[in-house]
Amino acid sequence: MDNNILLKIDEITKFFGEHKVLNKASLTVEKGEIVVVLGPSGCGKSTLLRCINGLEDIQGGSISLDGNVITQKDTRWTEIRQKIGMVFQSYDLFPHMTVLQNILLAPLRVQHRKKQDIKEDALKLLERVGLLDKKASYPSELSGGQRQRVAIVRALIMNPEIMLFDEVTAALDPEMVHEVLDVMLDLAKAGMTMVIVTHEMQFAKAIADKIVFMDNGEIVEISKPDIFFNNPQTERSQRFLNKFNYTEKR
Amino acid sequence: MDNMGLGIIFEGNNLLRLLGGLWITIKISFISVFVSIFLGIILGMIMTVNSRIIRVITKIYLEFMRITPQLVLLFVIYFGATKVFGIDIDGQTSAFIVFILWGTAEMGDLVRGAILSIPKHQFESGTALALKKHQVYLYIIIPQTIRRLIPQAINLTTRMIKTTSLIVMIGVVEVLKVGQQIIEANRYTAPDAALWIYGVIFFLYFIVCYPISKAATILEKKWASN
Numbered sequence: 001m002d003n004n005i006l007l008k009i010d011e012i013t014k015f016f017g018e019h020k021v022l023n024k025a026s027l028t029v030e031k032g033e034i035v036v037v038l039g040p041s042g043c044g045k046s047t048l049l050r051c052i053n054g055l056e057d058i059q060g061g062s063i064s065l066d067g068n069v070i071t072q073k074d075t076r077w078t079e080i081r082q083k084i085g086m087v088f089q090s091y092d093l094f095p096h097m098t099v100l101q102n103i104l105l106a107p108l109r110v111q112h113r114k115k116q117d118i119k120e121d122a123l124k125l126l127e128r129v130g131l132l133d134k135k136a137s138y139p140s141e142l143s144g145g146q147r148q149r150v151a152i153v154r155a156l157i158m159n160p161e162i163m164l165f166d167e168v169t170a171a172l173d174p175e176m177v178h179e180v181l182d183v184m185l186d187l188a189k190a191g192m193t194m195v196i197v198t199h200e201m202q203f204a205k206a207i208a209d210k211i212v213f214m215d216n217g218e219i220v221e222i223s224k225p226d227i228f229f230n231n232p233q234t235e236r237s238q239r240f241l242n243k244f245n246y247t248e249k250r
Numbered sequence: 251m252d253n254m255g256l257g258i259i260f261e262g263n264n265l266l267r268l269l270g271g272l273w274i275t276i277k278i279s280f281i282s283v284f285v286s287i288f289l290g291i292i293l294g295m296i297m298t299v300n301s302r303i304i305r306v307i308t309k310i311y312l313e314f315m316r317i318t319p320q321l322v323l324l325f326v327i328y329f330g331a332t333k334v335f336g337i338d339i340d341g342q343t344s345a346f347i348v349f350i351l352w353g354t355a356e357m358g359d360l361v362r363g364a365i366l367s368i369p370k371h372q373f374e375s376g377t378a379l380a381l382k383k384h385q386v387y388l389y390i391i392i393p394q395t396i397r398r399l400i401p402q403a404i405n406l407t408t409r410m411i412k413t414t415s416l417i418v419m420i421g422v423v424e425v426l427k428v429g430q431q432i433i434e435a436n437r438y439t440a441p442d443a444a445l446w447i448y449g450v451i452f453f454l455y456f457i458v459c460y461p462i463s464k465a466a467t468i469l470e471k472k473w474a475s476n
Binding site for chain 1: 369371372374375376377378379380381382385389390393394397473
């Protein structure tokens with residue numbers, strides 16, 4: 001078995017009631033790899049991400065992290081979730097806590113780390129995303145882009161092995177999208193393993209090692225970005241890219 | 251016009267009697283409010299349970315308590331229950347029963363609303379940060395619920411204090427009743443007493459309710475920003 005494989009999703013199936021939202025989806029993610037998941041709304045890409053950290057249960061297949069199956073009945077999710085950072089589309093900071101309190105909550109209460117140490121880490125991370133001066137602010141005093149950067153820091157401070165991004169720029173004003181994407185590019189350069197669900201095609205092309213195209217609960221195509229964007233391998237991905245006006249124009 | 255009416259207040263122990271009446275008002279309202287908050291929190295949590303039967307039963311209870319005028323409820327308990335069940339309840343006990351039944355219903359609905367108003371992603375982002383379920387509630391959900399709840403709970407408290415003036419009708423001698431007695435007793439010597447006595451009662455209600463509603467405004471402002 002390839003030792004570089006960090007995450008292995010093996011033919012997972014998921015139902016919402018009668019409706020099948022994931023149909024035998026399989027995907028492997030290597031250490032340090034950036035995987036971008038694309039697809040029309042409602043194709044199951046967010047659900048795929050949410051299955052990885054157990055926010056949704058699955059009805060078939062399995063998911064392994066570091067070679068250990070994490071989709072069993074006795075899975076200790078509190079341990080697994082420390083290894084999986086997740087940032088959501090909605091601005092999900094805790095509104096009654098300051099930026100710093102938001103960041104420190106999980107390392108203090110879940111990992112029981114020393115407050116002094118994690119505070120140093122938190123300030124370093126805040127500086128890295130350009131928000132050191134906001135450490136005492138409340139979420140309501142921040143712009144959408146700033147909140148998402150704090151949410152990224154809040155996930156990073158747990159020292160995750162992999163980061164999941166679920167359309168983190170979809171609810172942002174256009175002028176704020178860049179500041180968030182820049183942080184993600186920075187993380188990619190630092191070697192973080194990431195699975196990103198997005199609608200930002202340019203960004204996907206720039207950051208991805210691998211594009212996963214989903215439609216109707218199925219993974220239709222997995223390709224390198226230059227192949228996917230210039231020469232999509234399936235008719236469905238072709239059609240999807242046409243809608244974005246993103247077929248080859250050279 | 252002589253100011254006999256004003257003088258009446260300070261005559262004998264009239265002011266003390268008024269304050270004694272106020273104490274009854276405060277006692278009935280505060281005990282009712284306290285018990286209602288406690289029971290209302292439990293009811294509110296029950297109301298968020300995903301069960302049709304529980305939802306229907308609590309809804310009927312809530313609507314019944316809301317639609318029926320409190321005065322009618324007081325009469326039903328004080329005059330009705332005593333006859334039908336052959337139990338002897340005095341006015342104060344009837345007042346406690348009615349205000350606790352009513353307050354619990356209203357408070358329960360406030361708690362239910364506050365819990366449901368916490369967005370789902372607050373639960374999820376706590377969970378995704380590896381917090382255990384009780385930690386998500388303790389650090390994220392409950393603090394936000396209380397913040398949303400306190401201004402409304404305080405408004406309910408002042409409403410309940412004001413509504414206790416109805417218990418005059420079932421013979422409880424609270425502040426308003428004492429006022430009426432003083433006015434009656436001085437009907438011939440001070441015909442304008444009504445204005446002054448009710449004026450003082452107005453003022454007494456005000457000094458009880460104003461700090462409470464002021465506190466609500468301050469908390470609302472303080473928490474609105476975050």
